[in-house]
Amino acid sequence: xxxxxxxPATSVLATVALLLIANAPSQAQTRAETLRYVTGxxxxxxxxxxxxxxxxxxxxxxxxxxxxxxxxxxxxNGKWVFDLDTITGELAESYDxxxxxxxxxxxxxxxxxxxxxxxxxAEDVKWSLDRCVTAPILGKAQLLTGSLTSADQFKVIDxxxxxxxxxxxxxxxxxxxxxxxxxxxNSKVAKEHATADDPWATAWLKEHTAGSGAYVVETFKPxxxxxxxxDEAWNRGSANKPAFFKRVIVQSVPEPATRANLVExxxxxxxxxxxxxxxQSLEAKGKLKVISTPQYNAITxxxxxxxxxxxxxxxxxxxxxxxxxxxxxxxxxxxxxxxPLFGATWPDGKPANGIYPFQAPVKTDxxxxxxxxxxxxxxxxxxxxxxxxxxQASTAEPMASLVKESLAKIGIKVDIQKLPDAQMxxxxxxxxxxxxxxGIVAWLPSTDYFYRNFYTGNQRWNYSSINNPEIAAIAxxxxxxxxxxxxxxxxxxxNAIHFSEMPQIPLWQPNQDAVMASSIxxxxxxxxxxxxxxDVSRK
Amino acid sequence: xxxxxxxMVRAGRRLLSSLPALFGVLVFTFLLMRVLPGDPAVFFASxxxxxxxxIEQIRKQMGLNRPVPEQLVFYLSDIGHGNLGRSMMTGQPVxxxxxxxxxxxxxxxxxxxxxxxIAAVPLGVVAALRPGSVVDHGVRLFCALGVCVPxxxxxxxxxxxxxxxxxLAPDPTGRIxxxxxxxxxxxxxxxxxxxxxxxxxxxxxxxxQLVLPAVSMALFVIAPLARITRASMLVSLGSDFVRxxxxxxxxxxxxxxxxxxxNAILPVITIAGIVFSTMLGANVLVEKVFSWPGxxxxxxxxxxxxxYAPVQGFVLLMASLFVLVNLVVDVCYGIADPRVSIE
Numbered sequence: 118x119x120x121x122x123x124x125p126a127t128s129v130l131a132t133v134a135l136l137l138i139a140n141a142p143s144q145a146q147t148r149a150e151t152l153r154y155v156t157g158x159x160x161x162x163x164x165x166x167x168x169x170x171x172x173x174x175x176x177x178x179x180x181x182x183x184x185x186x187x188x189x190x191x192x193x194n195g196k197w198v199f200d201l202d203t204i205t206g207e208l209a210e211s212y213d214x215x216x217x218x219x220x221x222x223x224x225x226x227x228x229x230x231x232x233x234x235x236x237x238x239a240e241d242v243k244w245s246l247d248r249c250v251t252a253p254i255l256g257k258a259q260l261l262t263g264s265l266t267s268a269d270q271f272k273v274i275d276x277x278x279x280x281x282x283x284x285x286x287x288x289x290x291x292x293x294x295x296x297x298x299x300x301x302x303n304s305k306v307a308k309e310h311a312t313a314d315d316p317w318a319t320a321w322l323k324e325h326t327a328g329s330g331a332y333v334v335e336t337f338k339p340x341x342x343x344x345x346x347x348d349e350a351w352n353r354g355s356a357n358k359p360a361f362f363k364r365v366i367v368q369s370v371p372e373p374a375t376r377a378n379l380v381e382x383x384x385x386x387x388x389x390x391x392x393x394x395x396x397q398s399l400e401a402k403g404k405l406k407v408i409s410t411p412q413y414n415a416i417t418x419x420x421x422x423x424x425x426x427x428x429x430x431x432x433x434x435x436x437x438x439x440x441x442x443x444x445x446x447x448x449x450x451x452x453x454x455x456x457p458l459f460g461a462t463w464p465d466g467k468p469a470n471g472i473y474p475f476q477a478p479v480k481t482d483x484x485x486x487x488x489x490x491x492x493x494x495x496x497x498x499x500x501x502x503x504x505x506x507x508x509q510a511s512t513a514e515p516m517a518s519l520v521k522e523s524l525a526k527i528g529i530k531v532d533i534q535k536l537p538d539a540q541m542x543x544x545x546x547x548x549x550x551x552x553x554x555x556g557i558v559a560w561l562p563s564t565d566y567f568y569r570n571f572y573t574g575n576q577r578w579n580y581s582s583i584n585n586p587e588i589a590a591i592a593x594x595x596x597x598x599x600x601x602x603x604x605x606x607x608x609x610x611x612n613a614i615h616f617s618e619m620p621q622i623p624l625w626q627p628n629q630d631a632v633m634a635s636s637i638x639x640x641x642x643x644x645x646x647x648x649x650x651x652d653v654s655r656k
Numbered sequence: 657x658x659x660x661x662x663x664m665v666r667a668g669r670r671l672l673s674s675l676p677a678l679f680g681v682l683v684f685t686f687l688l689m690r691v692l693p694g695d696p697a698v699f700f701a702s703x704x705x706x707x708x709x710x711i712e713q714i715r716k717q718m719g720l721n722r723p724v725p726e727q728l729v730f731y732l733s734d735i736g737h738g739n740l741g742r743s744m745m746t747g748q749p750v751x752x753x754x755x756x757x758x759x760x761x762x763x764x765x766x767x768x769x770x771x772x773x774i775a776a777v778p779l780g781v782v783a784a785l786r787p788g789s790v791v792d793h794g795v796r797l798f799c800a801l802g803v804c805v806p807x808x809x810x811x812x813x814x815x816x817x818x819x820x821x822x823x824l825a826p827d828p829t830g831r832i833x834x835x836x837x838x839x840x841x842x843x844x845x846x847x848x849x850x851x852x853x854x855x856x857x858x859x860x861x862x863x864x865q866l867v868l869p870a871v872s873m874a875l876f877v878i879a880p881l882a883r884i885t886r887a888s889m890l891v892s893l894g895s896d897f898v899r900x901x902x903x904x905x906x907x908x909x910x911x912x913x914x915x916x917x918x919n920a921i922l923p924v925i926t927i928a929g930i931v932f933s934t935m936l937g938a939n940v941l942v943e944k945v946f947s948w949p950g951x952x953x954x955x956x957x958x959x960x961x962x963x964y965a966p967v968q969g970f971v972l973l974m975a976s977l978f979v980l981v982n983l984v985v986d987v988c989y990g991i992a993d994p995r996v997s998i999e
Contacts, residue, residue: 155829161747169701169744257709339747340753340954342834344834368829368830371944371953372812372944372947378820379827382823384827537694537960538960539694539699539961540694540962542699546695576708
């Protein structure tokens with residue numbers, strides 16, 4: 118029985134020896150030219166159009182593919198954020214919008230090349246946009262919001278010019294072309310891999326890239342990591358030079374505490390999905406750069422199903438709105454890291470502006486809440502369930518307990534229900550949850566877009582299941598309203614209805630806390646809420 | 657040689673008789689996944705604009721638009737062709753995912769089990785030799801601590817101390833430092849592949865990554881192994897043959913190691929087999945904490961998003977491994993104690 122000899126001693130020695138060897142310093146030079154980005158999520162496809170693709174896949178595609186146009190950036194309270202109103206050319210050298218707003222003409226850069234060296238032509242652009250509106254992929258639903266629905270709308274004028282026609286002057290047509298989905302694909306390469314069943318090469322593009330983006334995919338391990346190499350010829354950045362980092366490593370690290378350790382030790386350069394408590398302690402230590410931007414295109418809210426009793430009664434919804442413990446929730450769930458959407462004062466009782474999301478004049482006022490309950494004919498209160506999904510537990514769990522405690526004071530008995538993510542989305546889709554918390558995000562955060570998508574129709578994103586013809590009509594009208602003052606007026610009307618009907622209660626816009634090494638510069642909060650690797654550089 | 661041949665035949669028979677159980681597991685998991693609430697199609701169609709159309713499309717893609725019995729028939733025929741379906745999460749065939757991830761889990765589990773055995777057996781023997789002594793109590797305390805502290809806590813603690821505070825360990829992100837290039841894949845076990853490729857620097861890097869997760873897993877299973885070693889050593893030391901061996905003046909080493917331990921090792925092997933199977937499935941927390949790309953964390957992610965194919969594939973894999981491990985344990989019995997046959 119040899120295996121019980123002196124192995125323990127040797128194994129202990131070996132363990133100690135293993136631990137004593139520090140990391141090899143040989144990669145030190147390339148390290149500065151490499152961006153290591155760690156994330157709790159993962160990239161699951163190289164084509165963001167594939168149903169089921171993750172947010173990390175969206176961010177990756179921004180660097181591996183170019184679009185016709187891109188969003189500019191602006192400073193909001195001293196932090197860089199994407200700017201919906203400044204649209205600059207990416208593959209397009211310049212673009213024109215016809216005076217009636219029905220024709221968009223894009224002139225392509227003459228020097229733009231795909232990663233295989235072939236030039237980017239108007240044919241490629243047409244094929245890519247056709248794919249986006251024709252193939253059964255995610256881009257279809259997105260482009261629909263910009264009145265881009267059919268391949269007939271895209272016309273090749275000459276090899277470097279493409280024209281897009283619109284049925285109506287839709288303000289969102291141009292911004293839509295800057296979103297993730299309408300990326301420009303090398304159509305010659307893609308067509309080689311198309312099959313009769315799959316004419317748009319979706320299967321092949323899921324695992325391969327054929328773009329003109331700033332980075333070339335070097336290795337792709339779904340669910341683990343992606344390594345990108347800089348395309349030296351790429352010049353679509355702001356200063357006509359390639360992206361800063363030679364290599365980008367996108368790595369999945371599921372444990373948030375480990376991500377915090379990595380960035381603090383300097384092994385990772387940037388991370389955007391840490392727990393609020395970790396961000397706070399890292400910020401206090403002051404070694405790292407922490408850029409907190411309220412996610413101004415995202416909202417967390419408490420929703421009530423307006424079709425299920427007792428929430429079909431507007432006074433019950435108002436009672437809830439005045440019984441929520443806003444300040445405590447804001448502190449317990451977010452550590453105050455975000456922009457509150459409660460506690461406003463409307464001196465004349467009217468919305469301050471026509472922008473959604475708006476800060477509402479609600480605050481914790483239990484007497485008022487009791488009055489509303491009485492008005493609803495439920496002075497004794499009622500019992501209900503409050504649901505949230507496991508994925509959001511770190512913020513939603515403390516929130517739920519506070520909701521329960523506070524509502525108990527006005528006689529409403531709340532059972533907390535924690536649901537696995539897939540179950541939660543199923544129940545929301547089937548409109549079965551009476552009372553729950555969720556978050557929404559819009560890539561193109563305009564008032565009418567929010568109201569059309571999240572407050573109308575019998576569809577999944579209408580969380581509160583509100584059916585108010587007035588909202589639907591005004592939002593639809595505002596969509597094509599060219600006059601800014603009138604648009605603003607429509608927005609005010611919508612916000613006023615929202616406040617009086619109280620279909621759901623917007624709570625706050627959580628911060629995107631980007632924690633990075635102090636040498637990292639240029640971080641910008643993007644519409645897809647991930648890091649755009651092209652933005653950042655090292656001092 | 658006939659002994660070995662007979663063992664093989666018996667092993668083959670055992671394998672055949674486990675097929676119905678595997679089939680049962682297959683059908684059961686299949687039905688269970690469909691009974692669970694939560695529609696994967698709705699979950700995966702969660703892009704900012706995904707509507708009814710997208711949900712229907714994913715449902716079709718996953719084959720969920722067909723009635724359940726039909727799905728089952730398709731599934732079984734797919735399995736017959738060696739196709740475990742496609743994961744929505746990673747977008748890859750489940751078989752490919754499992755093939756890539758299983759070696760990671762196995763390497764970790766084997767290392768952890770080895771560390772645990774190397775620590776536990778001597779601890780158990782020492783405790784049994786001096787029952788009631790300070791040493792015995794020390795071992796008991798150590799074991800209790802090991803069991804009390806959940807693996808993810810010990811994992812996080814080890815990371816905190818060895819990586820964060822001391823900076824001795826490499827960053828706890830997976831099997832290999834991101835800057836090291838991988839060896840050509842032969843076995844999938846990095847520590848073996850690096851050796852085969854003759855890349856000792858890489859081998860060293862892979863081993864360093866392995867130490868912390870393996871130790872935090874081992875800590876948890878040392879207790880059962882050490883306790884069972886102690887108990888069965890006590891029985892064995894008190895038996896007639898040990899008394900006889902002592903009385904005829906055999907050396908201490910011969911008495912304890914050759915006679916007592918060899919007789920006491922059977923239950924340890926049994927427990928080691930069980931511990932191994934449990935570890936393989938239950939090391940999900942360690943895998944999460946150390947970003948280890950193993951099968952258990954893969955299955956957990958799949959379960960949370962109701963991704964049917966990977967969960968089913970994982971359960972099937974685990975069931976097959978369990979059958980294999982049991983078989984290996986039985987064969988080990990025969991080696992440790994020739995009187996035992998696995999009939």
